[in-house]
Amino acid sequence: MHKRTWVSGLIRWGIVLAISVLTLTPVVWVLSLSFKPPQEWLAYPPTLIPRQPTLENYLVLFWPGNPVGVVSEMVRTAEPVTRAFINSLIIVPISTALSIIIGFLAAYGISRFRAGGNFLPFSVLTTRMFPPIAFAVPLLVYYRSLGLIDTHLGLILMYTTFTLAFSLWMIKGFIDSVPRHIEEAAILDGASRWRVMFTITLPLIRGGLAAAALFVFIMNWTEFLFALIFTSRFAVTLPVQVSRYAGAVGRYYGPQAALGIVASIPVLVAGYMIQRYLVRAFTFGLVK
């Protein structure tokens, strides 16, 4: 009996380890590639640990003209990713903040006053239901007339709207869970309803707001299609730069891998910070 539990324990460990290895392999491979010099990119047999590790693939992303070595020689013509990095750092936080503020106000109105009727929260979900390309066609026409193409503002407006479904539904869930009698007590003490909203309810759900904000940040940071269509030079974001860089530098796999790693770090950090809210976030609060 004792021996049998020992063996089944080992089998369980084997299964778990195999799953973890399968999950980790693609990114570990890219991570290793990002530290390899050119002669090792397609070396045969491939090695997981770079024989001559180098930081050149990372340096070349931000200083492509700077002749540190053979990689920068190869990708001299490619544009630096600095602009895209800064653009993402401007567009994503602003649209995330707007989405959370507007989402919080609307969620409070819907939760406490049933404003907009029963259908309103569901109509917001349609932004997530349909393929974004269907919205992109008319938006292009519209944006051309308004001069919003290739501007930060243009992307910020879109990102705010298309993440409202997440912020509204997540925050509404948090507000619904705040008992009304707490608010009523404050109103009896003479506080105005707006004051109650900002000084009683808001502080009670700030953990939830932070989680919603980090999740919306992930959604905005990873968005690709709108950025690809609506930007060309000035407002290009990091995911577009990943795709464009791959095209521009051809088979320069090392820098491509390095850019992939750089683009992933912020969302991985954000994702693990809100790990226990992920189910709620991805399912619009329908599963808790």
Place this chain on the structure above:
Amino acid sequence: MHLSTRWGRWWEEDRWMGQLLILPMQLLIWFVLIIPMLIVIYLSLVSWQPIMGVDWWQAPFAGLRNYAQALQDQRFLSALGRTIGLVLAAVGLEFLLGLALALFFHYQEFPAKRIFSSIILYPMMLPWVVVGLCFYLLFLDKGPVNYVLIQLFGPGASVQWYQNPLLALMTIVLADIWQWTPFMFLVIYSGLGALPPEPVEAAMTLGASRWQIFRHIVLPMLKPVILIALIIRSLEAFKIFDLVYIMTGGGPGTSTESLSLYLYRTGFVYGQLSYAAAMALLVLILVALVARLMVRPLEMELESR
């Protein structure tokens, strides 16, 4: 709730405050959603391309010609069929794998369980383009997948993944499965954790087998959670663009083109915005109908409790 009217300020009346609170959201939705939807309907009924030199509201009327063209467009229809097949294959496998993983993690005991469940979550947080890049690099002709194949089966086993339509599609499906199985796992695992223990305990004392308990007690109780996960994932997978754009670009030829990629090219590469608008509306109608059908069992499930 009559308290607020005591102060007599209009913006503190319940109705006004509610309307004011949802106003910013309403404005955004009108600006980015409803007005563009009206434009797309108009566009689909005219014949307009940006290169025509006239503004879009001056374009000649085309009636339903764009729709008729779409329904006879072989490339559109095969992109549609391919995308549906992709959704069925990817979401189906994600569900089975996710369910198996969730059951394993829920019912088996092993050390460091929480650490392992954290590790396997990370793919779904990554940018799609990065997942596409990772899998593109894995399946290169001289990449690590081919290396492993050669080690296992000899030098003839090397495969040119991106030259063959079916194999190229398979790499895309694999990338999607790798990224989104964690989502299925996470939703079902937390659903399992939230189930009340009493029904299972009762069945156990009555001598039900493990399979009977799973099939007749656990699975029915999990049904709403599973339906929600399937609906969300299917709608999401139907949008697939980034992976295809990065990994194959729709190639070889147009043999791996997804619906979103074809619409993108029609509208934004070939500049046929009217035609793209008509196809987009057809897709919207289709998605709305399918979503309606998929939500129905969920509603029935929730009504019956």
